[in-house]
Amino acid sequence: MYLRGTSIINNKGHLEIGGVDTVDLAKEFGTPLIVYDVALMRERARAFKETFEKQNVRAQVAYASKAFSSIAMINLADEEGMSLDVVSGGELYTALAANFPPERIHFHGNNKSIEEMKMGIEAGIGCFVADNFYELEVLQNLAEDSGKTVSVLLRISPGVEAHTHDYIMTGQVDSKFGFDLKSGQVEKAIEITRNSSNLHLLGIHSHIGSQIFETTGFLMAVDTIFEAIERWASELNYVPSVLNLGGGFGIRYIEGDDPLPPEEYVSAIIDKVKSHVERLDIEMPEIWIEPGRSIVGDAGTTLYTIGSNKVIPGVRKYVAVDGGMGDNLRPALYQAKYEAILANRADEPAEETVSIAGKCCESGDMLIWDLPLPKANPGDILAVFCTGAYGYSMANNYNRIPRPAVVFVEDGEAQLVVKRESYDDLIHLDIPYKKKTKVELI
Structure with a gap:
């Protein structure tokens, strides 16, 4: 037992x-x-957040509310100083009904409706995680109509897929989510967003899988992303200020499951990002992560x-x-x-x-x-x-x-x-x- x-x-x-x-x-x-x-949920949230704080790294730990969304759960995430990921108008509505600070809400999803994007803009959410060129076009038009500037992360497909112990370098390219890193789509999306009068490009988002028990997949994704950042810095004069590495941190369901403590995931990610920042002599990005399952x-x-x-x-x-x-x-x-x-x-x-x-x-x-x-x-x-x-x-x-x-x-x-x-x-x-x-x- x-x-x-x-x-x-x-x-x-x-x-x-x-x-x-x-x-x-x-x-x-x-x-x-x-x-x-509740005590266990608080413990998990604090373990993620405090690891960043102890290493003096700017960060946001966003609760991925698709794991379990209710007003009480959103209240708890707010009490623990977390940010919040939503993936639908219903999850956004729940967050707003819970009086969660909209500036700490990140809106994900591969097919956000016009009504959902309007809802997010009107609420003043922190950012949209843009998934495709259509969304960028609609966000630009809606932002222009509202007279607001909308912050955006570009979700990319880094070509790394991780599920538990299995790491695949090409599988995630064929995905309904994100801009493909290998075909030049990301560079085009960067150019569109930076040239937009009403969109503000915060940085890059990557999510490689779920129920991950090791750090290998995350570190592979960081390596791949920084290869691209090195290229962007040289060719586009662009370095992202935010690097969101997603979630997927595993938990123990049955005997044989052996996940790492939250501190180990975070520390490994920080060390890997710092090594690339020092190598490229660029400013340290703010690191965002999105634990959901590992919180609840x-x-x-x-x-x-x-x-x-x-x-x-x-x-x-x-x-x-x-x-x-x-x-x-x-x-x-x-x-x-x-x-x-x-x-x-x-x-x-x-x-x-x-x-x-x-x-x-x-x-x-x-x-x-x-x-x-x-x-x-x-x-x-x-x-x-x-x-x-x-x-x-x-x-x-x-x-x-x-x-x-x-x-x-x-x-x-x-x-x-x-x-x-x-x-x-x-x-x-x-x-x-x-x-x-x-x-x-x-």
């Missing part, structure tokens, strides 16, 4: 998070319930109530819970793996190996295959770890199942931050169909 953050097994044999008994949480708020360990991923635990079971002799035992792909799509979408325990019997040894089934009418709605557990009974509470990233963000109403509630726990107190959907919520946008009557002609 691998417990994270403030999680412990208390003297009742129950899983406790943030000083709150999860059995009590299930009784008070119902299940499925996503429980966030293993801070989240989902509680389910166990219901039915099915035994296939000589094959397996299925144990069903009251949630599934409606609150956690990741296992069905890309075979994500998780660990779990019985929250109400956390101190008991495993007696059998079972597979955890969701309640949706899909054979693919399986949360965990081959999980060692004590003999599970109807009414037991299953706690699935590391569900804080892309769980609620991808939650859906398949089979017309309401989305779960979300609570934050800290210092022995629990706060409801997202209400459970009701059946009325499910139909509140529906409009009844009225059959038109035919008028017969006599």
Whole structure:
């Protein structure tokens, strides 16, 4: 059993998070319930930020809100002095509703609508991460119409793709995101932006992948980008003032996952950037990064109530819970793996190996295959770890199942931050169909 953050097994044999008994949480708020360990989220945010501060490097650590966006989460990111990445009008609207400082908001996305770009300009956000030539043209026109100057980062495809331990030098060139570094698109985008009367070019953005356990991919990307910067300095007289190296910092989901501490990722990036800056004798850029999963991923635990079971002799035992792909799509979408325990019997040894089934009418709605557990009974509470990233963000109403509630726990107190959907919520946008009557002609 691998417990994270403030999680412990208390003297009742129950899983406790943030000083709150999860059995009590299930009784008070119902299940499925996503429980966030606030202390762990704060710890992660501070680890990223403080590493830059200790090395006296100008930086922004932006929470990638696509991992989990809610007003309470945005409030927490603001309390910790983070900046904020949004990728849609809905995420921007949530940030503004949370009174997050717009000057610290960065707007990403490969197909921002005109309405979304207008919304960002009117709000006075810190910058747009421009993804293509169409976006630059629209931003210029909208900025000119509004009489404002809009700050821009150019997202580039550096030709480095990283997922966990696999680093590929060419794969990321073929991507829906960003200007291609190898074909001259970036130089053209730099020229367009610098010649624009209403766009201000802040710098360059790069994102190489997700769930990365080593620094190798980031360092390869920095090397590639500085090769280009050396060329731009000579040919275009341009050196970016901001270098955004994206996110993708990994977390431990299951045994065998071995991510680095936030400090190690940041320190390695700083050292590599400094070495190139000294070599080229240029000004040190402000470094931006975008942790999302690494802030909220293993801070989240989902509680389910166990219901039915099915035994296939000589094959397996299925144990069903009251949630599934409606609150956690990741296992069905890309075979994500998780660990779990019985929250109400956390101190008991495993007696059998079972597979955890969701309640949706899909054979693919399986949360965990081959999980060692004590003999599970109807009414037991299953706690699935590391569900804080892309769980609620991808939650859906398949089979017309309401989305779960979300609570934050800290210092022995629990706060409801997202209400459970009701059946009325499910139909509140529906409009009844009225059959038109035919008028017969006599």
